[in-house]
Amino acid sequence: MAEVRTADTASTTAPERPGKTGQAGPAKPAAKRSLKDYRSEVKPTWCPGCGDFGVLAALQRALAERNLDPKDVVIVSGIGCSGRLPEFVNAYGLHVVHGRALPAAQGVKAANPELTVIAVGGDGDGFAIGGGHVPHAVRRNQDITYIVMDNQVYGLTKGQPSPSTPTGMQALRRSVSMPKMAPYEGVLEGQLNILAMVIVYGCSFVARTFSSQATEMAKTIGRGLDHPGFAFVHAMSPCPTFYNTYDPWKESFMPLPDEWDTSDRIKAIDMAMEEVGDGVFHSGVFFQDVYRTYTDKLQDVYAKAYGDEQATIDALMDQYA
């Protein structure tokens, strides 16, 4: 049965509240975890050769390197082949509706800032149906890592063009399904420059990585996890079934230039814009700067406003007397 108590004893929060410390339980001097500790009982259901396997392994490796307790990790996803990822990780998962991984992740983080919160999903999930949420997640700058598994196609619904599909006839050659949607002139809509968009939004960490470069990807995701703020990881992850981009991407991927200055947002934008014309994908951290997070700012608010909870509710009611 549910537990019943009265409102005046409802508060279990420590007087200085708001960090929610203590909820995660006493820290155990845990044995070092390995990648296997983050594997769930469920075997991935992706097609053989799907890039998402690489993203999963990279994420598991990054978690293991940080030795995070699975009970303190929440992976939030939307709908798509990529959205199935949480199921395959031994941690808490919240698999929501199409396009809403970011708001759900923000709710998780806001309610318990001690948790490690990771949002994952596809290019359609994040930049078509869910595109309206991205700038606001950036504005709130909560300490969340958002991994977009970009295959430039709608995988789960069997191969329609997505916002990141190249415009015109280009994509059609590599896809059996796309000609169905774009039978005459190819894809009429322009291709969204996801990376440039996110940098322009003001995101505090923006990186790109490729599922075929396992070590590098684990490192980049790890840097995103370590970044105190909203970290955007553009994880290029081919869909061999509906839009096989392995060959061209293997050729066009190259690391950012040596000595790349990650603190220059304008240069990062330039790079993200120019590389398209050059037919190149750069991997690495395009931009990083540390801004105060939503949680930091909330702490300031609490310092000003927080008081004894029941006495506060009483005082609030006095306003109506």
Added chain:
Amino acid sequence: MDQLDLTIRIAGENGEGVLTVGDVLAEALARSGLYIYTFKNLPAEIKGGASMTQVRVQDTPVRSPGDALDILMVWNQENYDIHVGEVKPTGVVIYDPDECDADESLALTQIGVPLQTITKTVIKTMKSKNVLAFGILTACLGIPFDSAKQMVAESRWGRRKEFLESNINALKQAYIYVDDNDIDLGLRVPVNQRNGHAQLIMTGNDALCMGALAAGCRYYAGYPITPASDVMETLAKAMPRVGGVLMQTEDEIAAITASIGASFTGAKVMTATAGPGLSLMVEALGLATMEEIPLVVVDVMRGGPSTGMPTKTEQSDLNLAIHGAHGEAPRIVIAATNTEDCFYTAVKAFNLAEKYQTPVILLSDQHLSQRAQVMSRPDLSQVEVVERKQPDGNGSVSPQEFDRYEMTDDYISPMPLPGRHGQHYVATGLEHDEHAHIDYSPEAHIRMTEKRHQKIESAVNEPGFVQRYGAEDAQLGLIGWGSSEGPILEALDRTLAKGYKVAALIFKMLHPLPEKEARAFIESIPVVSVVELNASGQFANYLQGRLAVSLKRFNIITGLPFKAGEIEEYIEGVLQYG
């Protein structure tokens, strides 16, 4: 002595301060030990357009906005023309003769008070016109000058010392004018000293917010929409003080999914909206049902469809609240009846959400949300708060052995919380088995569908959600829900007093449906009619479908709340002419 019952309306141009006069009058009367009930009718525009505020005052709790007007105060011709028809034959019109011409052919007491001219030439501070108008009203109500002075000092007009003197002067000019012109309506409204903090003057939305906080709500996400925005505004101030989080999201879809995320971690969460926002939330409501996540969604109903009539009231989102879902997504739907009930129903909404691990939609409406009423101050030590079922111990059961959706006797399963319990699982909107693993087998879908339905079925047995009133041997039964309770019960008392045999059944729980009570009522009374503020009879249709009965209906769709008089007339009509 007769029962005190006066309905006073002040009407003018929106933005002129008309509403302030009404608010201050209502608060002052309420602080003097009387009961008030306000009613505002606003244009949707921020400035301009005819607006009015009405105060009904009684010496016992007030249940409806009042039928016809005892006193109408108008500041200009447009408002005179709009409202004069609603004054009782015995009523009084107070108008500004420099701003409008009274219709001499009307058999009403009409008193000209040159508000604008007195303010300009005698008081010389245009801002004090409101206080002058207030003073004319209090003087006409027979409230002694000293009491009125104290009312002004305790009101928003007394807050800034530098304006107090000119405001008191304006009040004095009102009393001088009433005295000099021998205006006496024969009224002596009894004002006593304020009764401390035992009584509160709240709107429905205020009370709902306080109830939510008392129930333990510590996360709120929302997107502004009339008439739900002030829930967010009130909580924006309150949340940080109780260690909670208030997030203004980019839309209602984000609001509800963020709330689901917060609840997943164990927080008690709420979002409030109106019909357009509830429409956007429908997909995620199904998600919360599927993942069995506690969640309170408040829908302050307004005139629809589409953008409809944002500042008007209607009970027209019932279909959406109960049935709005793809697939079958049962949820609990409850409705609040009056201001005080908004507090307790908000508490119950959280308790139901936590206990049954389900979304709960709490229906309010524009009129209920914005009107002020007097209520007894809730005793927080008596407010029962329910916590959701969680796994016991920590780490004793491994995630591999743990069943998040375990089939228990009551279909309610322990819910582990991230950061707190070692039984991590993946909540998914895909069909799943007890272990939370995705499973589309017929067996899993059948079991889990039954779980989701049966789990909330027993909520009909929760006390206090359906109540019968009136005659045992009634000839006519009225069924109502939510905020129509007040006018229905007032009409019931009036017609019972005239000897009619009538009864009423008021529902606060709409889904699951308290079928036993509904059937007993309908089968024991020859004629039963469902009274609601919508065109199609949404609750009537729902009852007919569920109970296979035939019901009469009484619907109005003026965008205004029921008047007790309208229902009284309806009762007499049905019982006299069938």
